[in-house]
Amino acid sequence: MSRIESTLSALKARGAKALIPFITAGDPHPSHTVGLMHALVAGGADIIELGVPFSDPMADGPTIQLACERALIHNTSLWNCCAMVAEFRKTDSRTPVVLMGYLNPIETRGLDAFCTLARESGVDGVLIVDLAVEEAPEFAPKVRSFGLDLIFLLAPTSSDARIEAIAREASGYLYYVSLKGVTGSASLDIDSVTAKLEQIRRHTALPVAVGFGIRDAESAAKVGAVADGVVVGSALVSQIEKHQSTPEVLPDLLKSQLAQMRAALDALN
Numbered sequence: 001m002s003r004i005e006s007t008l009s010a011l012k013a014r015g016a017k018a019l020i021p022f023i024t025a026g027d028p029h030p031s032h033t034v035g036l037m038h039a040l041v042a043g044g045a046d047i048i049e050l051g052v053p054f055s056d057p058m059a060d061g062p063t064i065q066l067a068c069e070r071a072l073i074h075n076t077s078l079w080n081c082c083a084m085v086a087e088f089r090k091t092d093s094r095t096p097v098v099l100m101g102y103l104n105p106i107e108t109r110g111l112d113a114f115c116t117l118a119r120e121s122g123v124d125g126v127l128i129v130d131l132a133v134e135e136a137p138e139f140a141p142k143v144r145s146f147g148l149d150l151i152f153l154l155a156p157t158s159s160d161a162r163i164e165a166i167a168r169e170a171s172g173y174l175y176y177v178s179l180k181g182v183t184g185s186a187s188l189d190i191d192s193v194t195a196k197l198e199q200i201r202r203h204t205a206l207p208v209a210v211g212f213g214i215r216d217a218e219s220a221a222k223v224g225a226v227a228d229g230v231v232v233g234s235a236l237v238s239q240i241e242k243h244q245s246t247p248e249v250l251p252d253l254l255k256s257q258l259a260q261m262r263a264a265l266d267a268l269n
Contacts, residue, residue: 003096003124003148004172007046008207008228017265018173018229019044019220019235020209021258022100024051024067025084026076028244034087036240039251041095044262049127049231052081052101063234066241078105078114084120089122094218096124098151103130111139115146125149133162136169140253146169153177156196160203167204175231176200178223179212188213194226217264224265232261 001009011018019041025033037048049065053071078101087095099118106114106128116127125148131139133152149172154163156179167174171235178193193210200208211225211231223230239253 002147002149003094004047004098004173007096009044012164012207012228015269017224017227017268018046018207018209019258019262019265020047020049020140020211020229020231021045021246021254022049022211022231022233023236023240023254024064024071025081026053026071026074027237027240028070028247028250030071030076030080030084032247032250033084035251036254037084037088037097038092039255040236040258041092043258045095045254045258046097046187047096048269049098049100050081050085051233052078052099052105054102055101061234063229063237063241067237070241070244078109079117080201082117082123085118085123086121094123096123097122098127098149099123099127100127103128104120107249111142115143115148118148119146123148124205125151127151127153127175129153133165133169136166140169149173151175154196154200154208156192158200160199163200164203167200167206170204170206173207173209173229174200176203176208176227177212178210188219188222190222190226193223197226215262217260220261221264221268224268230261230265 032195040048052077053068140150152166152170154174154176207228209229209231210227214220214230214232215235220230243250
């Protein structure tokens with residue numbers, strides 16, 4: 001059983017919801033990332049999604065695009081991200097870490113080389129935004145052979161056939177993008193989210209986490225009431241942007257911000 005699967009199974013057994021924060025590796029500076037990861041755990045994170053900076057993050061809104069730019073100024077690479085996870089693992093062997101990014105940096109260095117380093121570094125899963133499910137039959141078995149979970153995105157427009165195809169290839173959990181458009185846009189329609197989750201669950205027993213549009217404790221609770229987990233990204237990255245010139249305050253700020261969402265989710269029990 002993977003670290004992701006065991007974490008989510010334990011949460012389900014006690015009726016709790018997963019809190020999955022996202023930050024971009026190397027933002028505001030590579031030297032701060034590991035400390036921020038620990039702060040997220042202290043704030044109640046169950047799984048951490050660590051964004052791999054990319055020069056053309058097509059699925060991300062302005063907030064995360066700017067985070068990628070800040071990280072890339074310091075030459076934060078996919079290999080640097082794995083090194084950050086390895087450093088994090090020196091004092092945290094429990095919290096699952098998912099690398100979230102794009103296919104190009106992986107293909108540039110080679111899938112085998114990436115999977116080897118990711119596993120050795122303590123990475124638990126990968127979410128590749130632009131990996132089409134049609135490519136997955138060749139890609140997924142290789143990733144899983146290294147003991148890594150391969151997590152896929154589902155969208156409001158995903159058909160039954162596409163949901164079924166993705167569910168066949170995915171492991172760990174599924175990430176449902178609750179909004180059309182890019183990260184940090186629009187507002188949640190909880191009725192639509194509820195209906196889509198019912199559709200998704202007809203095709204898979206995997207846990208389903210919901211992201212995009214979760215900004216605070218109130219929105220986290222609304223989504224947590226119907227999902228297995230909530231993903232929060234832009235709200236945290238906005239804090240990092242706001243305080244990039246005083247990064248020493250960020251661990252406490254992110255911890256506090258996430259703790260409010262943790263409390264709201266725990267209140268659902």
